[in-house]
Structures are given as structure tokens and as C-alpha cells.
Amino acid sequence: MSPAPHTPRAARPPAPSGARIKSPALLLAESGADLEGHGLKRTMGLFQLVCFGVGAIVGTGIFVGLSDSVAEAGPAVVLSFVLAAITCVFTAFSFAELGGAIPVSGSSYSFAYATLGERVAFLVGWCLLLEYGVSVSAVAVGWSQYVNELLDSLVGLQVPAALSAGPGDGGVINLPAVLVVMMAATLLVRGIRESAGATAAMAVLKIGILVAFCAVAFTAFEDGNLSPFASHGMAGVTAGASVAFFSYIGFDAITTAGEEVRNPRRNIPIAIMICIGIVTLLYCAVALGAIGALGADAVSDKPAALSLVVDQVTGSSAGGGVIAFGAVVAIASVVLAVMYGQTRILMSMSRDGLVPRVFERVSPRTHTPVANTWIVAAVFALPAAFSSLDVVVNLTTIGTLATMAVVNIAVIALRRRNPELKRSFRVPLYPVSPVLGVGFCVYLMYGTGWTTWVQFAAFLAVGALVYSCYGRGRSRLVSSAATDPAGPVSPEA
Template identity: 50%
Template sequence: MVEDHQTAEAPPASSGSGAGASGRPPLTTRLTRRKPVERVVDETGQGDDGRLHRSMGMWQLTAISIGATLGTGIFVVLGEAVPDAGPAVVLSFVIAGVTALFSALAYAELAGMIPASGSAYSYSYATMGELLAWVCGWCLMLTYGVSVAAVAVGWSDYIDKLLVLTTGLSLPAELAGPLGEGGIVNLPAAAVVLLAMVALLGGVRESAWANLVMVVIKIGVLALFVGIGVTAVQDQNFAPFLPLGMGGVSAAGATLFFSYIGFDAASTAGEEAKRPQRDLPRAIMLSMVIVTALYCLVAVVAVGVLPWDRFEGTDASLATILTMVTGTPVWSLVFTLGALIAIASVVLVVLYGQTRILFAMSRDGLVPRVFSTVDAKGTPRANTVIVTAFIAFLAALVPLGHLADATSIGTLFAFGMVNVAVLVLRRIRPELQRGFRVPLSPLVPLLGVASCAYLMLSMGISTWVAFGSWLVLGLVVYFGYSMRRSRLEPGNSTHTAALRE
């Protein structure tokens, strides 16, 4: 069956009338060639010089998704969302969570069926063809790479805050920001990326356990907030519950949706999971449940302690609220440390995801072979070092500006493609075994596509310009390099060898 699909979807060079002068198929055929699901699965774990090792269980996979999702957002996001929704901000979290759930369900079905490191890129390759898969992978490069740099800059800010709280001193401006933003180099931002690299080079098992420990700590910090804050909740702070109506709730929900981005990170670990068909869907769904429950609990306690109309224009962070409850500023230090751990976890997991997506694209020939070379421990060492160097450079020296904003569009585009992939595979490959199935299909995947499209269209022109520029660059790379080096390109030695396998 595998060979039949490969022959049909990646035909060898022919001198027939359908081929170009060079003996290659027409351009449209090359752009829409698909990589069969069976072949994606057969190749999982295979690099150029070795294999990735299956070493992660369900809890480590769950921690990867939580680690990428539960970052600094919840520590500061209430100050932005509560003025829009009032006490009903908890409904906004639920709405945002349900919106994210549409795509999470799609990821759960495909991650169990196609446990590949490429995540949405691999799913698109198996369903919509090489060009759209490339665009999806290119968007993921933007999402993962630039977001790591942006999060690392946030880590630098918290390091500065920690120094002020403990010593009264702050970082020299020259060492805390890039040129154009009052500095010369952001050393702490580069440092946290390099620390994440050291953890990843130590092995995926070790870095997964390190992330699990950090996830437990940051969940503990939020649980501490709920446990202490609930003692000061006042019923009158919930009335009126909808002071700005459902319009305000919806507006806050759109803002809060981006607090859920990251749940898909476990899908990039598909080739290093011990039991991917069983554990990946469970990890994705469990992480969504845990994150949504934490967000809602924190929101209820926060607005129960502090009247909603006092959030706007004030420092209404969780640390400030606990300081009000307890009368001691020690919580600013506790939550600064919690935020540092939260950000370090995000940097580690998202950097990991970026290397695995490039691993999958390299194995397909779309990016250089060096990114799919693994060592004896199953670590893509060169890949990790190259990606880290690039991201550390971005974090330390480049003002990210609208490029960082464009990461949200890149993520939403990938989410939309995953929902479409579910619909396509249900139609063209209904016989494939699915350990998890999206309920109420095609309604739920269609809602996933619609919600992603709505949020993308709600973004500003400058963000779209940055995103469009990134896509144009990606198309130049694809037509100038990747298309001709694809393993599905007739005439390539790797293509011929693949057909014999």
C-alpha cells in the first residue's frame, strides 16, 4: 500500500506529454505532491546519521504542552482583559479555551495518527501537498523562532526586576536591550536561550524532566495565589457580573485566546514519545484542561479580591493583588521568581519544538541535511546549535517589533491548516486507524478554521505586512532551493532510494 501511494502521489520522471522539457512533471503537480501518511509514519525518528529515541511518556508530553502554553501571560494578562469584560472575564477565558479547543481536537486526532516531529507541517504534507506544507512549516519557523526570542526578552525584564527587588540595582541599559531600544545588546535574553540549548544538548530525556519540574513549580505558584487569594474574595466584587455586556466578554476572549497558544508543542515530540498513538492525544487534551482550569481559577480569585474597575491603568498583577491581601511585598519576589521559571520553561520547550520541525523538513529535503543529523544519543546536535545561535542573535541584538506580532498570525495559519487536514484525511483516507477522532466532524474542524480566520482578520495592517513579507521570503526560498531538493522530486537520488524502500 505504501508503494502504491508513493507512486501515485510522487510520480517518477517521465517523457510523456504531461512532463516538462526537462522530463519533470508540470509545476502544479510538483507543488501539490503529497507525502503519504504511511511513509511519514515509516520515516519517524530517522535522521541522516541515526534515530531520535522514544523516551517520553504521557506526563512529560503533557508538561511540554503546558510548558509552552503557561508562560508569563497569566501573570500579567488580567490587567488587559478585565477592563473589557469585568467579573465575567472568567467567561472570556472559557470562550477563548473553547475556541482553542477546536484546533486542539484536530491536533489530537492527527498527532495520534501521524506522530511526526513536523507537527502541522507534516500533517499538511500528507493532505494538501508540498507547497502548502512548506508555507505551514515556514510559518512555524516564524512562530517558534521569533517567539522564543521575544519570550527571552521578557525573561531579561524579569531578571532586571529581580535585581531591583533584591539589591535595589538594575541592569545597565546598554546590556538590557538591542540597538534602537536604548541599549547595545540584551545579554540576559541571549543567556536564557543558551541555557535552554545546554539542557537540550544534554538529551531529550533530561530536558523533558527539567521542563516537568519547572511546570510543577509554576503551577504551584499559581495554586499558591488561588489558595491565599480566595481567603479575601468578596461577593460584592462580582456584581454586576456583566457590566459591559457580552460584547466586552467577546473582546476579552479574543485577547485571551493567545494565552492558549502552545498546546500544540507536544505534537513536535511525536517521534520521541514512547506510545505516541495513545499518549499524544491524551497529552494535548489534558494540557488544555489543566491550563483552562488554572486560568479560570486565577481569574475568579483576582476579580473577587480586586474590584474590576480598578484593573485598568494600574499595576494589577497577581503579585500586587497578593501583596494587598497579605500586607507584605514578599509576594512580588515570589512571583518574579515564578515568572522567571515560567519563561525559562517556555524558552526550553519552544526551542525544542523549533529544532524538531526543522528536523522533519530537513529529512524531506526542504532544508539542508545538517538539520536532520543526529548523534548517538538521538540528539540533533548541529540543528540545536544553529537554531540557538540564530535565536540568541535575534533576542540580543534585533528589535523584533511587528515581526513578533506576526507570530500570532503564523500560529493561527498553522492551526487552520491542521483543521483542514482533518477534513481532507477523513475524505481521502477514511480507512486509516484513528486512536482519537474529532467529535461532530465536519462541524468542529470547520469551526476551528472559521475561528482562526476571524482572529487573523482582526489583526492590524502592520502585522499583516510583516507576515506577508515573511511569506514572500519563504516562497523565494522554496522556489529557489527547496522544491528542487525535495525527496519527492523525480530525478533526485533520495527520491529514487525512497521509492525502493
């Protein structure tokens, strides 16, 4: 495919005041353009994309976070997973339409830029630092817990607490968490084909491990363990759904691969729907199996709950060791996929001048953003080394839900602004579906608690300040009709 024409950086005039909305045609032209002389390569097919999505989703949330969801909702955690899934499905419809219409690597950030303007787009990108960046830290902390579980089952040893947990968890520094971040970065800089291949292999393995867990757990299933079913009422189901939603974070990472996917208009919407379906079935089956085997009280507040279930059902530590191995692989694949998404978001923001230009540079040898990847790895290895998992989960969840609410709004805005745009997938029951998507997102945000809201408000305020002081004045948004295939950028207030 020959690169699309683009406007050289030096020739781009200052962006206009106001909302600074960038047209979808310009986004597509820029993504196809070779901005630095070395563009991204389209090497991912549908199977690899589905595996990438599953790889981005299934990890810490189910292997580590299940116990927290059960503590909130009891056996009704199954309803919590369904409620979280419904929220994801409505938003997945919106992602599918936008990902098919604007298949670029910026995901939610680019969608907001094309519909709601630069300021909102920057804040969405800022929130994605929580979803992709901070969640890397949370996932890495969960990986460290299962590394110790695996070592204990294999050789009867563990990494000392001082070196495998942050200060909030009774340690000094979490070295395994730093290690998994650096391993993921090493693989990412080698090339997308290698990364996608590794993610596909790990996704297939962890699905197999979870299916095997269900097979073992259901042999000890007892109906009485599900009673009382909704022991904490609807409030518990809602709180459990807010926690369980963390288990779904990452499915939108599929849209960050828009510039490296073959036939993206077809494959992105299909991959999103397949991933949500697979993950929801897995989560509900795992939750039912775990609680049915041991009961909610035995599962809640146990960081390595799945290994515990298998150990007690089989009467041997060997089964738990297999689950621990699956968790180590599963969580490592999440780190890999989520770091990939973060680097592509920063790459898109860098193209627009909203973050430093170093984030957009692509290696001529590997066709990957090498400097970007190592910077992301270094920055997010720090909270992984010194933070507790509980500290970052709620903040990551509320930031992700806010971003998803914006995506649902963006579908409506794009339909009104660009009705003629080619769409390979259309949201069903429009506009009811995206409106419900916004409603469910806000509902789960409410369940995170007022403390998280205060933290999130402070986080957004800092983001707005960064945009005003840095991003706005350095924006490279094109304002001339001659440089935008769809006409001039809209300077709406």
C-alpha cells in the same frame, strides 16, 4: 524497535510537479528510519508529555500578557480566555486525531504535507517559525522583566535598563533574554531525557505557584471589582481573546515529540486534552483572582501584574518575590519546550530537503540535533536582545492561528484521502468540529488588527519566494511507488 526501511538519499528521484503530497505511510517509515545512522529515542511517557505540554504553554502569556488582555476586555477577560480555549479545543481535537494517526516530529508541517501538499506544508513550516521561533524571543523578553522583579525583591537591585531591555523599551540590549535562550539550548543538546525531566519539574513548580497565587488573591476578592463586567463590549472580549490566545500557544508542541514518545498513538491525544483542560482552569482562576483582588484598572498594563497583586494583598514584597521566582521558572520552561519544537520542525523540513541538511543531523552521543539547536538559539537570541514584547506578540498569534486553521482543514482532507488509516482518536462531531475550528481561528485572526494582517501577508510572500527559489528545486520527495509504502506520491495540481 528495529528501524523501518527507508530509501537512501542518493537514490531518491526528483519529486513530481504539482501538489507533491506525501503519504502518511511514507512519513511514518521515514520517521522510524535512521536517516543519519543515529535516530531519536523514545523516552517520554504520558506524564512527561503532559508536563512538556504545560511547560510549553504556561509562561509569558499569563505572567506578563494577562495585563494586556485585561486592558482590552476588562473583567470580561475571563470570557476572552474561554473564547481562546474554545478555539484551542476544536483545534486540539484535530491535532489529537492527526497526532495519533501520524505520530512524527513534524507536527502541523507533516500533517499538511500528507494532505495539502508540499507548498502548503512549507508555508505552514514557515508560519511555525513565528509560533515556535519568534515566540521564543517574545517569551525571553518576558523572562527578563521578571528577573528584574525577582532581583529587586531579593537584594533590592535590578539589571540596568540599558542591559535588560531592547531599544524599543528604552534600553540597548536585553542580556537576560539572550541568557535564557542559551541556557535552554545547552540543556536541549544534552539529551531529551534530561530536557523532559527539567521541563516536568518546572511544570509542576509553576502550577503550584499559580495555585498559590489564586489562594492569596481570593482572600481579597471583592465582587464590586468585576463591575462593569464587559466594560468594552463584545469587541473588547474578541480583542482580548486575540491577545489571550498567545497564552495558549505551545500546546501543539506535544505533536512535535511524536518520534520521542512511547506509545505515541495513545499518549499524544490524551496529553493534548489534559493540557488544554489544566491550562484553561488555571488561566480563568488567575484572571478572576487578580481582577477580583485589585480591579481591572489596577491590573491592566502592568508587566508583572501577578507580583503586584500579591504584594498589595499581603502588604509585603516577599509574596511578590515568590511569584517572580515562579514566573522566572515558568517562562524558562516555555523557552525550553518551544525551542525543542522549533528544532524538530526544522529537522523534518530538512529531511525533505526544504531547508539545509545541517538541521537534520543527530549527534551519535546525545541523540539530539546539536547543530540545529545552536543555530536556532543564535538566530532567535537576536530579536530577544533587541525587540519589544509588543512587537512580536500579534504577529506570532496570527501565524499560529493560520497554522491551526490549516490543521483543521487537514483533518478533513486526511479523512477523504486516507479513510483506512489507523486512528487512535477521532474528532467528535465530524465534520462540524474542524469546520468550527477554522471559523474560530479566522475570527481571532480578525481581532489582531489590519496592521498585523499586512505584516503577516508580507511574511507569507517572503515564505513563498523562499520555497520557489530554494525549497522546490531541492525537495527530496519520493515519486516512485517502490519507495512509498502506500504507493506513489500524488502529483496533484
